[in-house]
Every structure is written in structure tokens, then in C-alpha cells.
Amino acid sequence: MGIALVTGAANGIGKETAHLFAEKGCLGVVYADNDHQGAIAAAAESKEYATNQSYRTLAVHIDVSDSASVQRMVDQTAQEFGRIDYSVNAAGVGNTTLRPAALANLDELHRIVDINIKGTAFCIRAVVHVMLNQELLTSASRNFGRGSVVNLGSAYSYMTLPDTFAYTASKHGVIGLTKAAAFDHAKDGIRVNAVCPGPVDTALLRQAFERAPAMEAVLEGGIPLGGRLAQADEIASVILFLAGPGASYVTGVGVPVDAGVTLGTARL
Numbered sequence: 001m002g003i004a005l006v007t008g009a010a011n012g013i014g015k016e017t018a019h020l021f022a023e024k025g026c027l028g029v030v031y032a033d034n035d036h037q038g039a040i041a042a043a044a045e046s047k048e049y050a051t052n053q054s055y056r057t058l059a060v061h062i063d064v065s066d067s068a069s070v071q072r073m074v075d076q077t078a079q080e081f082g083r084i085d086y087s088v089n090a091a092g093v094g095n096t097t098l099r100p101a102a103l104a105n106l107d108e109l110h111r112i113v114d115i116n117i118k119g120t121a122f123c124i125r126a127v128v129h130v131m132l133n134q135e136l137l138t139s140a141s142r143n144f145g146r147g148s149v150v151n152l153g154s155a156y157s158y159m160t161l162p163d164t165f166a167y168t169a170s171k172h173g174v175i176g177l178t179k180a181a182a183f184d185h186a187k188d189g190i191r192v193n194a195v196c197p198g199p200v201d202t203a204l205l206r207q208a209f210e211r212a213p214a215m216e217a218v219l220e221g222g223i224p225l226g227g228r229l230a231q232a233d234e235i236a237s238v239i240l241f242l243a244g245p246g247a248s249y250v251t252g253v254g255v256p257v258d259a260g261v262t263l264g265t266a267r268l
């Protein structure tokens with residue numbers, strides 16, 4: 001089933017996604033993260049889930065906000081496995097301060113833009129470069145293409161909540177990157193999409209709840225389907241669908257996986 005490269009794979013959504021690639025039969029899965037120990041542990045754990053008898057894995061230390069680090073990750077992956085079929089950009093950070101736009105913390109603004117927007121852009125750029133040199137895989141019924149990319153947007157790609165200036169901007173930006181790269185490389189048989197989760201029960205969200213304890217109940221109260229947080233595997237399954245041949249006619253979209261959070265706010 002090919003080779004998958006997942007950033008942010010030490011924890012949360014990235015880790016679940018990387019494990020699912022292993023479970024679905026990938027020959028190789030690369031676990032990339034700036035939490036190197038976490039990436040090593042997750043890569044080792046993946047051997048329990050892997051179903052391909054020739055399965056191999058690699059843990060790579062990476063800072064997505066550093067373009068040279070991203071290039072090294074992609075070079076190492078290409079050297080080890082010879083190709084990249086699926087690239088998932090799940091490395092990301094949330095806001096650590098809640099402030100209105102006029103008082104936005106500048107360090108936070110730089111950090112979020114550097115990791116969530118520039119980091120995603122660096123990864124798309126370097127990975128697509130490798131994919132461009134891969135053969136176009138076709139079958140009798142479907143065109144599998146040269147590879148596909150899935151980025152992590154958010155419900156904040158389509159809406160906002162108060163005091164989330166930089167995070168909202170970063171996740172809208174991910175949709176822009178997704179559309180632009182998809183349009184540029186459709187002719188090359190490379191698909192680029194985004195998955196846009198609502199609140200997911202991961203460290204990123206738990207840290208936000210610690211800073212603003214009232215947030216958990218408020219958020220859950222606003223989730224139309226089930227009134228609960230998502231589990232990371234509920235996001236991973238949609239990422240794998242978008243990355244894989246079942247979505248061979250889909251490119252340039254952001255798919256909300258949000259239990260209806262972005263449908264509206266009014267309740268009667």
C-alpha cells in the first residue's frame with residue numbers, strides 16, 4: 001500500500017494516522033516530530049499494528065518551521081524508501097494565550113504562523129517535489145496518481161471564536177495552501193486536500209482546557225452531533241480516505257470532520 005510520511009506523529013491525530021497507515025498495510029511509515037523520543041516510541045509501537053510482512057518504519061527528528069529540517073526529513077525518507085505515496089501534515093500548535101486581535105501576543109503570532117502555516121507550506125513544497133519524480137500509478141478502473149497530501153486544517157478554517165486571532169488565521173491559511181497546491185499540481189496527478197476537525201481529545205486541546213477550564217463544557221455544549229469531543233482515530237480514518245485511492249477524484253478541498261460544529265450557532 002505504499003509509503004506514508006506523517007509529521008506530528010509522536011502524539012494525537014498524527015500518531016493515530018501513522019498507526020492506521022501501518023494497520024492498513026503500508027510498506028513503510030515515517031514518524032516525524034520535534035518530540036523525538038515520542039516519535040521513536042510511536043514508530044516502535046507501530047510494529048504491533050503493521051500488517052505488511054515487509055513493514056519498516058523510521059523516526060525522524062524535525063522542526064517543521066525550519067525549511068532545512070523539513071528538507072532533511074524528505075531526503076531521508078526518499079533515501080530510505082525510494083518514494084512518498086502519502087504525506088500527512090499533522091504537526092501543529094494551538095494558541096497558549098487568549099487575547100483579542102488588538103492585544104494579540106506577537107511571539108505567539110510568530111510561533112503559530114511559523115509552525116502551522118510556514119511549516120505546512122515547507123512540507124508540501126518538499127514532498128511534492130519528490131512526488132513529481134515518481135511514476136504515475138494507474139489501474140484499469142482508477143488513476144491513483146503520483147501521490148497525495150493531506151493537511152490539518154480545523155473548524156477554525158471556516159469560522160472563529162473570540163480571542164483566537166493567530167490560530168484562526170493559520171487554519172484559514174492551511175486551506176489557502178491546500179487549494180493553491182492542489183490547483184498547481186492537479187496536472188501532475190498529485191492530490192492535495194485538508195481535513196478540518198472540530199475539537200479532538202488530544203494534548204493540544206487538553207492544554208487549552210487547563211488554561212481556560214470553562215472551555216470544555218462550552219465547547220461540548222456547542223457540538224451538535226453527540227455533544228462530545230472527537231477521538232483522534234475518528235479523524236485518522238477520514239485522513240486515510242482522503243489520502244487513498246477511494247478519493248481519486250477529490251482535490252483542493254477541506255473536509256470538516258466536526259460533528260456539525262461549523263453548521264451554525266443558533267439553537268431554538
Ligand SMILES: NC(=O)c1ccc[n+]([C@@H]2O[C@H](COP(=O)([O-])OP(=O)(O)OC[C@H]3O[C@@H](n4cnc5c(N)ncnc54)[C@H](O)[C@@H]3O)[C@@H](O)[C@H]2O)c1
Nearest residue numbers: 008011012013034063064091092152154197199200202204
Ligand atoms: N485537537 C484538536 O482539537 C484539533 C482540532 C482541529 C485541528 N487540529 C489540528 O490537528 C493537528 C494535530 O493536532 P493534535 O490535536 O494531534 O495535537 P498534539 O499536540 O497532540 O500533536 C501535535 C504534534 O505536533 C508536534 N509538533 C509541534 N510543533 C512542531 C514542530 N515545530 N515541528 C514538528 N513537530 C511539531 C508535537 O510535538 C505533537 O507531537 C494540528 O495541526 C492541530 O491544529 C487539532
